[in-house]
Amino acid sequence: MLELAVLGFLYEQRLHGYELRMRIAALTGHVRPIADGTLYPLLKRMENAGLLSRELEPGQAAAPRHMLALTADGRTALLERLRAPDELFITDENRWFTLLAFLRHLEDAPAQAVVLRRRMHFLTQPASFFWDGDRPLRAADFDDPFRRGLFTIATATTRTELAWLRETLATLEED
Known part of the structure; x- marks a missing residue:
């Protein structure tokens, strides 16, 4: 880094x-x-x-x-x-x-799009901070306000990033 x-x-x-x-x-x-x-x-x-x-x-x-x-x-x-x-x-x-x-x-828009698509793929895979066996746990699975907060913030951040990725990819791929 x-x-x-x-x-x-x-x-x-x-x-x-x-x-x-x-x-x-x-x-x-x-x-x-x-x-x-x-x-x-x-x-x-x-x-x-x-x-x-x-x-x-x-x-x-x-x-x-x-x-x-x-x-x-x-x-x-x-x-x-x-x-x-x-x-x-x-x-x-x-x-x-x-x-x-x-x-x-990296001035090559298609190459930029490849990198963004890799990130989008990663963000759209099932994920969680905590699991119950093979089942990812969600905010609603916790009474703990701190863990719910962790999930709420992470979910909002991911949704925002995915919206930005879709918008940016549409721009890169229309050129």
């Missing part, structure tokens, strides 16, 4: 590490704060893998800054991950939101 966010933000523009960290935190920080000890080693590995480059640029009022940019291989890697995301990017809500934040960079 973090690597996809790095690729996505650097696809849009060159950034220095602090700016990149702040953008990632705004997108995914509610899930897990981004520590320097996590981000900077990842950036070094991505640089060593040829996915990004680093250039020293004079600072405005302080020391020089290391500006990060995607290489051609980095741009290709992002587009490949958007075109054929791992299953966890379809089924895990936090990974899905990260993927969705950058799916516009």
Whole structure:
């Protein structure tokens, strides 16, 4: 998820590490704060893998800054991950939101539609937080207001997302 966010933000523009960290935190920080000890080693590995480059640029009022940019291989890697995301990017809500934040960079509408259809398929499969044997339990199965709340919120979120997916797919597929 973090690597996809790095690729996505650097696809849009060159950034220095602090700016990149702040953008990632705004997108995914509610899930897990981004520590320097996590981000900077990842950036070094991505640089060593040829996915990004680093250039020293004079600072405005302080020391020089290391500006990060995607290489051609980095741009290709992002587009490949958007075109054929791992299953966890379809089924895990936090990974899905990260993927969705950058799916516009995949400019091929049919390819975008394939990704959205995978998510729609996932959301329309029988699911529950709790089961009674093979039977998924629903909000009405609980007297507990907290579990009912969990189901009520999840159901409303899923319905809203499915409506958005149908609307967006109709737009993508009419072009």
